[in-house]
Structure formats: structure tokens, C-alpha cells
Amino acid sequence: MAAALEISNLQAWYGESHILHNVNMTVQPGEVVTLLGRNGAGRTTTLRAIMGLTGARKGSIKVNGEEAIGLPTHRIAHLGIGYCPEERGIFSSLSTEENLMLPPHLNGADQGMSVAEIYAMFPNLEERKHSQGTRLSGGEQQMLAVARILRTGARLLLLDEISEGLAPVIVQGLARMITTLKSKGYTIVMVEQNFRFAAPLADRFYVMEHGQIVETFVASELSAKMPVLTELLGV
Numbered sequence: 001m002a003a004a005l006e007i008s009n010l011q012a013w014y015g016e017s018h019i020l021h022n023v024n025m026t027v028q029p030g031e032v033v034t035l036l037g038r039n040g041a042g043r044t045t046t047l048r049a050i051m052g053l054t055g056a057r058k059g060s061i062k063v064n065g066e067e068a069i070g071l072p073t074h075r076i077a078h079l080g081i082g083y084c085p086e087e088r089g090i091f092s093s094l095s096t097e098e099n100l101m102l103p104p105h106l107n108g109a110d111q112g113m114s115v116a117e118i119y120a121m122f123p124n125l126e127e128r129k130h131s132q133g134t135r136l137s138g139g140e141q142q143m144l145a146v147a148r149i150l151r152t153g154a155r156l157l158l159l160d161e162i163s164e165g166l167a168p169v170i171v172q173g174l175a176r177m178i179t180t181l182k183s184k185g186y187t188i189v190m191v192e193q194n195f196r197f198a199a200p201l202a203d204r205f206y207v208m209e210h211g212q213i214v215e216t217f218v219a220s221e222l223s224a225k226m227p228v229l230t231e232l233l234g235v
């Protein structure tokens, strides 16, 4: 079976700024992988480069074996990728349910989750289905942002700092959501600053520094890697 995501020698620029230098990363179907790094390491840029949202890119990005490096963003999404950017992009004038009705189904992707399935997974979104986007708490907005992606049928999820700025009890809810999605076979790449949130969830870890991957290890190696992580991330 092809990797869900196979990135080789990826370089990316914003204008003249060369941000990513030879990023290599492979994610198998059903894996949860966490991309760690200090501020400005290039984690968001990696997710944006996968989606074709940076300037120039070089190298290879294969999604389920298909080369995506030359494709425009909408074609990349249609390979079955759902990108949840840090800024969430909830339509504030629309209700929760209207936000859930908007996303298009991706060609060729599995059927997305129905609104009923979404409500079964996120009961608090059902309670808030008539509330306007602006009325939702940060945690509810974050869940809605992920739920909208699940509606498209994407099976590979790129999640940028979903726990950021949320209260611990809400972050626990997001951790349960990741565990549920993993049990449903979704493939997840999470960018996280919150190491304590990411650590128990991930099958594998990548650490970035200055636009390169500087460490990679599996969950069972985590405790042995703590001294290195402390040095690289200050965790």
C-alpha cells in the first residue's frame, strides 16, 4: 500500500525567503504523526507547502502515491486532504449547522461524514447547531473547524495547533477526538506546540528546526528521547 503522505527533499519559499530545506517525511495510512518544533521552525510552512499555499516549491509530495508538487491547491485537496489552519476559518455570520452544510464533497474521496455522524461525534456541536459562529467558544469553533473537514470526505488531516489557547478540559476533548478519528482509520499530521497534548496521541514524531527535520522517532522511543527534546524544544 502507498504511504498516505510521502514528502521527499521538499523545499519551499515565501517570495525570496527560502523557508523549507529538504524536508523528508513519510506518514502511513492510519498513523498519527506529530510535527514538533520551536516557533518559526517551519511547521506551518510544511503544512502550507503540502497544500500548495506557499510560493515556489521543489521536491516531491506524494499523496496516496500521487505526485502533488505541481498541482494547484484545489486539486491537492481533491486527493483527499483536509487542512485545518490555525485561524480556523469559521464563517462567523453562519450558524454551526450552516457551517457544516458548506464544505464540498471531494471527488474521488470517500463519502464525507453526514451531519448526523458529526453530531454523534460532537454532541456539543448539535446543542449549538443554531448558534452563530461568533457565539461559539474557542473549543467549539475548533471542533467545528475539524468537523467541517470531516464533511468533505478527506481521510488525511493536517491540523495546525488545534489545542492552542484552549482550556485544559477542552484540550482533553480534542485528545478524545483524535483518538476517535484514529480508530476510524483517519491519517493525521498534527503540528503542536503543546507537547503534553501531542505526546500520548502520536505514533511517531518529527522535530523541525530551521526548515529541516532534525529528529524522528516512534512513540516507544519517547522517554529515551526526552533529553534531546528538552534541548530542542525546551519541553
Ligand SMILES: Nc1ncnc2c1ncn2[C@@H]1O[C@H](COP(=O)(O)OP(=O)(O)OP(=O)(O)O)[C@@H](O)[C@H]1O
Pocket: 014, 017, 019, 037, 038, 039, 040, 041, 042, 043, 044, 045, 046
Ligand atoms: N508569509 C510569509 N512570508 C515570509 N516569511 C514567512 C511567512 N510565513 C512564515 N514565514 C517565515 O517562515 C519561517 C517558518 O514559519 P512557520 O510559520 O512555518 O513556523 P512554525 O514552525 O509554524 O512556528 P509558529 O507557528 O510558532 O510561528 C519563519 O521564519 C517565518 O518568519
Ligand SMILES: [Mg+2]
Pocket: 043, 044, 045
Ligand atoms: Mg505555525
